[in-house]
Structures are given as structure tokens and as C-alpha cells.
Amino acid sequence: MQNKYRLMSPGPTPIPPEVSAAGALPIIHHRTPEFGEVFTRVNENLKRVFMTENDVFIYAASGTGAFEGVVQNLFSPGDKVLIVNNGNFGNRWVKMGRAFGLEVVELEYGWGQKADNDEVAEALANDPEITAAVCVSSETSTGTVNDIQGFAKATESVVTVVDAISGLGACELRTDEWGVDVVVAGSQKALMTPPGLGFVSVSERAWRAHEESRMPRYYFDWTAAKKAAAKTPPQTPWTPAVSVIMQLDLALRQLLDEGLENVFERHVLLGRAARAGIKGMGLRLFGPDEDMNSAVTAAWVPEGIDGKQLVRAIFREHGIQVAGGQGPMEGRIFRIGHCGYFDAYDIIATIAATELALEAQGYPVELGKGVGAAQRVFSKSGAKV
Numbered sequence: 156m157q158n159k160y161r162l163m164s165p166g167p168t169p170i171p172p173e174v175s176a177a178g179a180l181p182i183i184h185h186r187t188p189e190f191g192e193v194f195t196r197v198n199e200n201l202k203r204v205f206m207t208e209n210d211v212f213i214y215a216a217s218g219t220g221a222f223e224g225v226v227q228n229l230f231s232p233g234d235k236v237l238i239v240n241n242g243n244f245g246n247r248w249v250k251m252g253r254a255f256g257l258e259v260v261e262l263e264y265g266w267g268q269k270a271d272n273d274e275v276a277e278a279l280a281n282d283p284e285i286t287a288a289v290c291v292s293s294e295t296s297t298g299t300v301n302d303i304q305g306f307a308k309a310t311e312s313v314v315t316v317v318d319a320i321s322g323l324g325a326c327e328l329r330t331d332e333w334g335v336d337v338v339v340a341g342s343q344k345a346l347m348t349p350p351g352l353g354f355v356s357v358s359e360r361a362w363r364a365h366e367e368s369r370m371p372r373y374y375f376d377w378t379a380a381k382k383a384a385a386k387t388p389p390q391t392p393w394t395p396a397v398s399v400i401m402q403l404d405l406a407l408r409q410l411l412d413e414g415l416e417n418v419f420e421r422h423v424l425l426g427r428a429a430r431a432g433i434k435g436m437g438l439r440l441f442g443p444d445e446d447m448n449s450a451v452t453a454a455w456v457p458e459g460i461d462g463k464q465l466v467r468a469i470f471r472e473h474g475i476q477v478a479g480g481q482g483p484m485e486g487r488i489f490r491i492g493h494c495g496y497f498d499a500y501d502i503i504a505t506i507a508a509t510e511l512a513l514e515a516q517g518y519p520v521e522l523g524k525g526v527g528a529a530q531r532v533f534s535k536s537g538a539k540v
């Protein structure tokens with residue numbers, strides 16, 4: 156039978172039709188009042204989504220690029236930095252820090268475990284040379300969301316850096332209220348925009364660290380970005396990704412029209428339903444079963460089933476693209492992304508297809524049990540779906 160293509164990965168994610176359409180418009184020149192109008196609005200709306208009054212810069216780069224910019228702009232070689240590693244992305248920042256000559260103090264947790272903020276505070280108390288602390292908000296490789304409010308509190312004495320590349324726009328992250336100095340995000344996850352943009356927010360304290368920092372930098376230099384942003388209308392020092400920014404403009408307006416608190420709530424429901432569906436069909440969740448995990452749901456591949464084949468079958472036979480496990484979890488878990496442009500029926504369809512794919516591979520599932528459990532979450536919530 157013909158299948159619709161449904162992208163249920165935690166990045167890139169599907170984008171609203173209006174955002175797609177905006178990508179087809181003619182390219183406008185970036186040093187014009189016309190682009191200036193769009194860019195001014197995007198900057199203002201981005202701050203609202205970041206929940207900050209701090210500077211927010213936009214780069215033509217993926218999230219990793221914006222993160223590399225953080226390392227270049229905050230530090231000098233040899234600086235001591237605490238990095239929480241509880242998955243693929245925490246691990247990436249450890250490797251990146253070392254690549255730039257930082258002395259990384261790694262606080263490691265198992266995949267699917269959450270960072271313990273008491274241990275974070277203790278590590279800082281034991282080593283006054285540490286100048287900054289890094290943590291991932293939504294660890295996309297496992298679905299586990301760290302308690303960033305607690306992390307910011309535990310790291311009050313140093314510069315706090317949070318990777319919210321899949322979290323921003325899905326999981327609650329109150330940058331200013333919680334006192335997070337630097338937040339990194341990307342366009343292609345919860346922000347419902349094609350891949351191509353990286354974002355960073357920079358607090359006053361982060362600016363002071365930047366002034367001391369001696370790491371070589373050029374493209375990602377925050378000082379250059381700030382200087383260009385101070386022009387009227389605001390600009391970027393280099394050519395911005397004009398089309399993707401025009402698309403982001405529509406996506407941000409859609410998010411803010413829904414209302415950020417409603418957006419957070421929708422993601423909590425999507426996560427709850429996905430977990431109920433997984434458990435309902437008799438599978439085991441990977442990571443904690445809690446509302447905070449609202450961006451990605453990960454589940455163990457059941458015994459006797461080939462994880463890679465399961466992911467391929469859900470796509471080939473049902474048109475639904477979920478994600479497999481990364482690194483040590485390759486073939487052992489699968490992940491349903493629901494950060495961004497997702498609704499109840501995306502979850503219900505994915506659970507239905509997973510049940511069918513498992514049955515086809517000989518795994519004993521009672522069709523509809525996971526689907527019913529997911530539906531029940533929505534019906535019980537009283538939300539209109």
C-alpha cells in the first residue's frame with residue numbers, strides 16, 4: 156500500500172507547510188531594509204523563545220558549529236571546564252573541549268541516566284580552578300532530559316553552558332530566570348525549521364569571560380557578531396542563510412502564537428503518550444519514565460529482534476522514519492522524536508506502525524494495546540486532539 160512519509164526522528168524534524176513554502180520564495184539581499192525587517196523580528200522572537208534578554212546570535216552552521224563557537228569565545232587553552240557526559244552529545248563536548256586544549260573534568264553517567272546536580276556542585280566545590288560547567292538539556296541520544304534548573308543552581312559560581320539543541324522549543328528552559336549564561340540551539344529540531352542554523356545566547360557574565368579568552372577564533376567571534384547586530388537594522392558579520400532565516404521567522408511566529416507554555420505542555424503530553432504506547436505494547440522504556448523527557452522517547456529493542464531491521468521495517472513498510480540507537484546503543488534501542496511540529500496522531504501512528512512491524516518480525520504483540528494506551532493519555536488529558 157502507498158505510505159505517506161512521516162519523519163519521526165529527533166532531528167531533522169518535519170516542518171510546517173508554511174515554513175516549507177517560505178523556503179521557496181526568492182532570495183532577498185541581506186543588506187536591505189526588507190531583510191532587516193525579517194531579521195529584526197527573528198532576533199526579537201528568538202529571545203522570547205530563549206526566554207532571555209541576553210544577546211542571541213544566529214550562525215549559518217549546525218548546532219555543533221555554534222557550540223564550537225562557545226568553546227572559542229569563552230576559553231583559553233588549558234582552562235579547566237566541567238562537562239557532564241550522559242550520552243552521545245555530552246561525549247561530543249568532552250571530545251571537542253579536549254580538541255581545543257581545555258582541561259576537561261568529565262562527570263560521566265551511564266546512557267539513560269540523569270546528571271546528579273549534587274555531584275556537580277561537589278565537583279565544583281572540590282576544584283576552584285574550574286571556570287565553567289557544561290550540560291546537555293535534552294540528551295537526544297537517550298531521550299533523557301537533565302534538570303537544568305538544578306544544574307544552573309549547582310553551578311552558580313561559574314559560567315554555565317547548556318546544550319539545548321533539541322531541547323529549546325520543546326522542554327522548559329528559562330534562561331534568565333534560571334541563570335543560564337550560555338544556551339546553544341539549532342534550527343532543525345524543536346524549532347521546526349530546516350537544518351542550517353545554530354544559535355547561541357550570551358549573558359553578561361559570559362561576555363566577561365569572553366573578554367579574557369585567548370582561543371583563536373574568526374567566523375564564530377562573538378565580538379564580530381555583536382558589532383554587526385548593533386547596526387540598524389541588525390546584521391550578521393558574514394552572509395546569513397537568508398532562506399532558512401525567512402523560514403525560521405514563520406516557525407518562531409507559529410511557536411509564539413501557540414504560546415510557549417502551551418508548547419511545553421504539548422510536548423509533555425506527546426512524551427507521556429509515547430511512553431504509554433511503548434509500555435502498552437509490552438516493551439521497556441530506555442531511561443526514566445518521567446514528564447521531563449518530552450523531546451524524545453527511547454525504548455529497548457526486545458530480545459530476539461534486530462534493532463536496525465526494526466527501524467528499517469517501520470520506514471520501509473509503514474513510511475515512518477524513527478531513529479535507531481547511537482554509539483553503544485546502536486541496534487539496542489530505537490528512538491521516537493517528538494520535538495517540534497508533532498501532534499497526537501504522529502505518536503499514535505508511530506506506535507501503531509511499531510506494533511505492526513514487531514508482529515511481522517514474529518514478536519508477540521497484541522495489536523492496539525500500545526495505541527490504546529497512547530490514546531488514553533490524550534483522552535485523559537482533556538486536551539483537544
Ligand SMILES: *Cc1c(COP(=O)(O)O)cnc(C)c1O
Nearest residue numbers: 217218219244293295320321341
Ligand atoms: C542534534 C544535537 C546536537 C548536534 O547538532 P548538529 O546540529 O547536528 O550539529 C548536539 N546536541 C544535541 C543535544 C543534539 O540533539
